Amino acid sequence: MIKQKLRCSLFGFLLFSLISLGLPLAMEAQNTDTYNLTAAMQDVSEDNIFHDDEYFNWGSTIIKSDDGKYHLFYDQMPRKHGFCSWLTDGIVSRAVSDSPTGPWKKVQEVLKARGGSFWDQYTVHCSKAYKFDGKYYLYYMSTNSGNMNLTQEQLEEIRHTGWKPGNLRNMLRLNQRIGVAVSDNIEGPWKRFDRPVFEPQLPIANQSNNVTVTKRPDGGYLMIIRGDQPDQPFDKIIRMQAVLLADNPIGPWKMQPKPVVINYNSEDPEVWYDTERKRYYNLYHAFGYMGMITSTDGLNWQRAKYYKVADKAYKTTDGNVVPVQRYERMGIYMENGKPLVMTGGILTIKDGVVDTYSLCIPLKQD
Template identity: 70%
Template sequence: MTYILRICLSGVLLTALAKGKDTDDFNLSAIMQPVSEENIFYNEEFYNWGSGIVKDDDGKYHLIYSQMPKKHGFFCWLTDGIVSRAVADKPTGPWEHVEVVLEGRGDGHWDQYTVHCPKVYKFDGKYYIYYMSTNTGDLDLTPEQLEEARRAKWNKSDIRGMMRLNQRIGVAVADSMEGPWKRFDKPVFEPQLPIANMSNNVTVTQRPDGGYLMVIRGDQPDQPEGTILRMQAVLLADHPLGPWEMQPKPVVINYNSEDPEVWYDAERERYYSLYHAFGYMGMITSTDGLNWERAKNYKVSDKAYTKTDGTTVKVHRYERPTIYHENGKPLVMTAGIKQLDGDTHSLFIPLQQ
């Protein structure tokens, strides 16, 4: 009897240990593969930038991606960004542009200027595009003022500074990737502590309990005049359209980072989130979505990628990461690349299975 009892107690102990074991062993860097020309998506007239992939019910892959007219310069993402759609037979490309999906709606709308930083998802049979936009309130810009906002470095007191502070997150929803896309009269939420000033860089994942978790980027409050320190916060909702409730504890604080990409890893029973930290790509993790720490394999990449011919391509910007999952497995990492010569492309890195 004593022997049987010891076996039972040992089983309970082993189960408890198994539930509490550290599952943080995901190594994204180790599975990133070299890229070929078909993994690079380029446009002569537009800067192709960050992108996200979704698969429809017919097995077709759709890409939702940012574009900015080259004639206005790279920094026109705040004034003239558009969101386009491309299609492919594989999530690594090659991609074929189909249409412009979203752009600024003009006077009288909260998303008056630009549509930028999109993330696309399929939740419960519907498609959602989350995006950033901005406005100038009651101020009608002259052509000269608009040109200045497109190109000037921001200053708190100028028009570009105002448009930066007016950045908000919105969402469009459709029953098909071909649309039509329904947009709304208001952003999904207004900035509130722990972030300040504005909201940008949205990412969403479904929680294991069926709800939804969003990570966004804003400014850290109470910074000295002229100083920007970016930080990230988490919101929860029961539905992809909200209402979204801000959580009090920041995700990332006290050092610059942006462009989060969050997902729930069901196999490891934990969340992961990528971001770029102005020099490298990093990854953090959480078991509950509220308390975050650096992942065991934190550093994912420097500002460079490898091609199939063995060459290493160093780049000026390596941003806007997303991970495309299929059947719970990560298949592709996408990124926005600004080359050393100033041109850009969207990049699709195959992930080893």
């Protein structure tokens, strides 16, 4: 009994000493998950909505150039081919603004499919743009038809037909891969590579899509991608996320064995490192709502304290709540180490007509 009291007294003394000296405790490290993205989201004005009459605008990322201008790299699909042509006809464009929330003006079509026998034969989509150590990196998804030459009739079928096991759309879906283009200038030219940055491997299967990258505090890089969960029936898709690490933005990228998200559908991850809280956050959409998870090491993930970020709706500055059919492809623009803008792709259907636009939501600074 006396020894037990001595041990308790010693523990109490050490605990008091650590607190007095201001040293971090393991318990305190777990309590750094304090970011409330929902509370930070502000109302949206017309300037924050970016629309195109000829293209479906979709997800986007923001880079600030040395002259103080803001550049929006965003995905587009020709309206004449329908929204589902993201798998066949996607392009990446660039717009410019004096503000990170818009209004935006399109200035350039940046990247298109290369055709021929390239791995990125069809579409350039699900892009993310970054500036790392003075260079610009544009990560993107593309696909190809292998040894099969698709006719215009087959392309039209893919553009307007939903996924089914064994159909042509499924063939292009399974050939999705992630690539990167690099430039010394934000206006290009962009150098592309003969191969994607990696091939799908466990813990994901079949294909890779939805790429996001952040710089690690140790100077390396962390990538999260979305693929299929393995060992599923051929007619069932469960989307899951995995993490890769590299010493530089081009790679080689090494797949990590532990999944980020498993056993329920989620996609469109957006990862960033919070230097103040010393933890990673990963924002994604889960087919009905937007969720956020967190990690202190980038390898072991759990739901954030403020997990559910938003339903499929946003608020406007005139007091309205706008319900939407799809609210996806989120991005977080950081300035001075803090989240300043959340971007997203919005799809609405009114009287049977599909419309989309890129959305830039201002974020309050904590």
